[in-house]
Every structure is written in C-alpha cells, then in structure tokens.
Amino acid sequence: MTFFARTFGALALGLMSALPASAQFFSADEVVQVSLLSGYRLSDDRHMAAIRIDLAPGWKTYWRAPGEGGVPTVLRLTDVEGVTGMAIHWPSPQVFFTNGLRSVGYEGSVILPVEFALNTNGAAEVEGRLELGVCYDVCMPISVDLQGALPPSTTRDGAIAAALSDRPYTASEAGAGAVTCTIEPISDGLRVTVRAQVPATGNDETVVVEHRDPMIWVSEAATQRQGGAITAVADVVPADQGPFALNRGDLRITVIGSQRAIELDHCTG
Structure with missing residues (x-):
C-alpha cells in the first residue's frame, strides 16, 4: 500500500x-x-x-x-x-x-x-x-x-x-577500535582531526563528519588511510564564525567505502 x-x-x-x-x-x-x-x-x-x-x-x-x-x-x-x-x-x-x-x-x-x-x-x-x-x-x-x-x-x-x-555497520559490528578527535582553533571555528582504528570499507574511502546542530557547518574531510587506521581532518564553523565550545559527543563520524559504511557514534580526546 x-x-x-x-x-x-x-x-x-x-x-x-x-x-x-x-x-x-x-x-x-x-x-x-x-x-x-x-x-x-x-x-x-x-x-x-x-x-x-x-x-x-x-x-x-x-x-x-x-x-x-x-x-x-x-x-x-x-x-x-x-x-x-x-x-x-x-x-x-x-x-x-x-x-x-x-x-x-x-x-x-x-x-x-x-x-x-x-x-x-x-x-x-x-x-x-x-x-x-x-x-x-x-x-x-x-x-x-x-x-x-x-x-x-x-x-x-x-x-x-x-x-x-542496509544501514551502516556500528563500530562494534565492524570491529572498530579507538576513535579520537583532536581539536584546534582556527580563525572562524575549530579544526577536528579524527583518528580511528577501523577496518577497510573498500575503495575510495571517505570520512564524513557531521555536527548534530544543522546550523553548524562542517567541511568535507580530507581522508587518509594507513594500514588499519584512518585519519580525517575537517573544519567545524558555527553560524557566527567565531570561537565556540565543541562537545565531542555532538559529532557523528561515518566511514564510507565501495563495499560498506561504518558509523562511529563518538570520539574521545
């Protein structure tokens, strides 16, 4: 129906x-x-x-x-x-x-x-x-x-x-390890560097970083894999383009490849 x-x-x-x-x-x-x-x-x-x-x-x-x-x-x-x-x-x-x-x-x-x-x-x-x-x-x-x-x-x-x-795998289902987020200030917001121990997801891997507040803009992440670890760097910019406090729990991180996707719910410092 x-x-x-x-x-x-x-x-x-x-x-x-x-x-x-x-x-x-x-x-x-x-x-x-x-x-x-x-x-x-x-x-x-x-x-x-x-x-x-x-x-x-x-x-x-x-x-x-x-x-x-x-x-x-x-x-x-x-x-x-x-x-x-x-x-x-x-x-x-x-x-x-x-x-x-x-x-x-x-x-x-x-x-x-x-x-x-x-x-x-x-x-x-x-x-x-x-x-x-x-x-x-x-x-x-x-x-x-x-x-x-x-x-x-x-x-x-x-x-x-x-x-x-057909949803993305969870971190636990995929056997992912530790996920860390390093934060540094930039002129109009913050730069987040994500490092994750995560199995390969296929060719052309892409990491997507999202903020739970849709008013906060997140750039496309520059992604690089080395062995069992993946690194992604993205800028997080609020509407007023100024300094702000970022709660790592507000970030949603998804690794997407040609074979599967893995959603990493949170990261630590």
Whole structure:
C-alpha cells in the first residue's frame, strides 16, 4: 500500500556556470517518482513506514549529509494525528564525484525507512513535505506533498526490512577500535582531526563528519588511510564564525567505502 504523493514543479539548475546549447531540460516526473509506504506497527507505540524514491537511469539523490556537490534531503511534517515524533533510518550511501565536486547519496531506487512515535493504538494520520534534489548534468530541487494513514497492521514489509538491514555497520559490528578527535582553533571555528582504528570499507574511502546542530557547518574531510587506521581532518564553523565550545559527543563520524559504511557514534580526546 502506498500513500498519495504529489510532485510540485521543479526548476532545473546547472551544476556548471553555463550549459551547452544542446542541453536538455527535464520535468520532475521524467526523472523521479516518490511514494510513501504505509509500513507496519511495531511494539512500544512505534510505526515503521518508508519513503520510496525511484530515479531514472543516471540520476541520483542525496544522503542526510550530501557533500558540497549535493542537495540535502529533508522531510518535514506539516500535520499529524496520533504522531509525536519521527526518525529517518538512512541506508548506506555511495560517494559520487561530478565536475570536481564530491557528493554522497543514492542512484536507482532507494527506500528511506521512517520510524514514527505514536500516542494511539489505532490508525494515525501524517501529512508532510519531502524536499530533495535529483541530479545528472543538471540538478532539480523537488518538493513532494505526502499524506496518508499509518494502519495498525503488524504485517512486515520486506522492502522496508531490507532497507533497514542496509544501514551502516556500528563500530562494534565492524570491529572498530579507538576513535579520537583532536581539536584546534582556527580563525572562524575549530579544526577536528579524527583518528580511528577501523577496518577497510573498500575503495575510495571517505570520512564524513557531521555536527548534530544543522546550523553548524562542517567541511568535507580530507581522508587518509594507513594500514588499519584512518585519519580525517575537517573544519567545524558555527553560524557566527567565531570561537565556540565543541562537545565531542555532538559529532557523528561515518566511514564510507565501495563495499560498506561504518558509523562511529563518538570520539574521545
């Protein structure tokens, strides 16, 4: 079962300063289809639904931290009945390089499981808007209205379960060792050097450093591996571009390679 989804018009934006005269422009419906899977009821007043994104060949969309060449994917609830909160469970992404820019995301089809917290035993209602970017040689920002019911059925959806199992490994599951973060001041914020004992994740390894506050900007990390250890250096800059206190517990560190991804929840001094 799927919820109703309506795609608004999108504006095609060039990734380069100019497109050739032969450039082709696309409508949103030609490159992406979005639906919301109604999912199934869990214990403890929770419900697992999902957003399904199907992309035309060659097009891609983005992870929660899209990189400098990507567009954030954001779900905002505008009206709810029986729902008190939500969390997206992101499957392991890929790293792309286009026109010299790095981005992190998905191609083909991707299912984003969405876990809702409920205050009802019956059907709940949700209404919201998904904002995402889809890119090929051009990028299209797209806004999709989503609405529907979360039925109390406990029959599990195999596609959602598969997406949940495709999440990054935890540090414990991957056999990762110590993770340290060295912090030094820079003119507009702080520089963080991450050193982690972590198994190889495949080719073209990338470390993504995130801050839990979306208003704090984190640069792409310069990544280097030596044997069983990986090092990444990133700048963390607050909105006022001045000195600030950084809690290492607010950092989320993910190592992404061609074979798997590993999420390192925290680091020490």
